[in-house]
Amino acid sequence: MAKRSVTAGIVRKARRTAQAHRTLQRQIARTDRRNPAETSDKAVQAGARRYPEPPFPRQHQSKPGREARLDPAPMYEAPYYKGSQKLRGKIALITGGDSGIGRAVAVLFAREGADVALIHLDEDKDAEVTRQAVEAEGARCLVLAGDVTDRKFCRLAVRQTVKLLGGLNVLVNNAAFQLHTARIEDLTEAHFDRTLKTNLYGYFHMAVSYTHLTLPTNREV
DSSP states (O other): OOOOOOOHHHHHHHHHHHHHHHHHHHHHHHHHHHSOOOOOOOOOOOSSSOOOOSOOOOOOOOTTOOGGGOSSOOOOOOTTOOOOOTTTTOEEEEETTTSHHHHHHHHHHHHTTOEEEEEESSOHHHHHHHHHHHHHTTOOEEEEEOOTTOHHHHHHHHHHHHHHHSOOOEEEOOOOOOOOOSSGGGOOHHHHHHHHIIIIIHHHHHHHHHHHHSOTTSOBO
16 A cells, blocks of 8 residues: 555644754753763573674664664564464554554564554654565555644544544554653753653543544454
8 A cells, every 4th residue: 555645734743843852862962971871782682583782883863763774773574473363354553653663563463464554753764664564464554644742643643544444443552752861850841741742642642533533342552
C-alpha cells in the first residue's frame, strides 16, 4: 500500500514539534558538557546473534534522529522468530512505528499476520524502511506523519486507519520523547512539559480516539 498523506497543516505542526525537540536537545547538550555523565563500555549478550560492542564510531544526531544514519544499524529483523498467525486478520496502529522498538513491533506484528498503520513525526526515510519491511512480511502498511500531542491528529489517524485498512483491533502507544539530564535542576519547565505532552497526553489522545471510533468489542490497547 502506498503512503497516504495527512493534511499539510498537520505535517507542518509535526515538523515544528521536531524543531522544538532539537531546541531542547541543544540546551541539554550545553549542560552535559559542564556536567558529564558516567558511561558503560559493555554490551549485554543474550540471544542467538552476537550484539555489537563498543567502541562505536562517534556519532550524534539532532532530534528526533534518523535510524538510517546509525552505525552500526539497529537489529530489528528477529530472523530466528517464526510467526504463527496469532494476529491473522487483525489491524494494528503503532505510534512511533518508524524506528526502534516501534519498527520491531511493526515487523513482528506483520509476521504474525496483522496489517499495520504506523505513525511517525518527520522521519520519512525511516518510515519508508519500516513500510517496506512490513510489506515484505506479506502485510499492508499505512504510514501517517503527525504529532501525537495533537488530539485532532490522533483522531484523524484512527479514522484513516479504519477507512483505509478496514478496521482497527490493536493500538500500540509507543511514541515517546526522551532527553536526559544529569541533574534534576537542569530539567527546565519546557523540557518537562514536552515530555509529559508526548509520553502522557499523547497516549491519552490516542486511547480516547481509539475508543471513540472503534467497536467496543473489537479492540485491544
